[in-house]
Amino acid sequence: MLTKNKVKQIRLLSLKKFRQKHGLFIVEGEKAVSEFYNAKWSFNALYSVEDKEDSRFITIGKSMMSKITLLSTPSPVLGIFKIQKMKKDPFTGFSLAIDSIKDPGNLGNIIRLCDWFGVEHLYCSKGSVDFFNPKTIQSSMGSLARVNCHFCDLDIFLEKYPNTIYGATLDGEDFNNISMISPGILVLGNESNGISSKIINLLTKQITIPSSSENNHIESINVSSAAAILLSKLNK
Known part of the structure; x- marks a missing residue:
């Protein structure tokens, strides 16, 4: 009782x-x-x-x-x-970063995708939704137990990041034509506004997911959907 x-x-x-x-x-x-x-x-x-x-x-x-x-x-x-302290990133593998993610369901899905694709470290800018939000925990379905999630000043972190920084933007190169090399990091943007200009200036390479439709009126796709498509590139 x-x-x-x-x-x-x-x-x-x-x-x-x-x-x-x-x-x-x-x-x-x-x-x-x-x-x-x-x-x-x-x-x-x-x-x-x-x-x-x-x-x-x-x-x-x-x-x-x-x-x-x-x-x-x-x-x-x-x-x-x-709540435990996350393991330190040795920067020897491929990591993921998200600039100001607000939706806990999206964050949980992305944590689960990191687990699926073997991405051990996820970085979120301060002001993002909490990793331990109940909706994030629920949608991650336990994957947070294996993915090291970090809050940080993302621009300061990326300024010191020693490897290639890829960023998903609307004006980047077709991701099908490039190879994301490990070690490296992929940056995804806010659900509504994408990657901030401050972060874009730190990118080594801008990439995009092209639409397959000639008459597509959709401006962008869900951030967790973009994560799934781009992270699948790591295994090819």
Whole structure:
């Protein structure tokens, strides 16, 4: 049985300032919780509506789970994990950077894509949506457990970045005609405004995804869709 105060403390983790204050975040769903658990992330508490052989899980009723969940339909498993320090990037592989991403669902999808394509380090400019936002965690489906995500002053970081900096713009060279070489980094822009002019000036190479339609009235594609298309180039 959880006290009213404990329930309140858990639900307040939906807010960034309380996640930062307590160094905790919520993960919901059996698969996502197991991803963080198996990746050796330290946890504060693990809750389940079913009895588990693992004694580290606390069994609670469905009604109590409905009080602490942040989902419209409660999952049978919820974990409260500790925010940990990400591993330092040795700059020997290919990384991804995003300039001012605001949508948590897009960020979660991109984290999952990094996991899929073997990109171990993701950089987001300050002011971007929080990596530990519940919607980001949910859409990443546990991939955050394996991808090192960093907040930084992106322009300062890129000024010192030692390898090739690729950037997705509307005026770049057809990505089909270039090879993105590792080590390097790919920069994607904000969902509405693209890459800021300050960051564009730091790019080594601008690339674009050409439309296949001659009568295309779409100005751009979703940032997570662009990430999927461009990161697939790494495996070719």
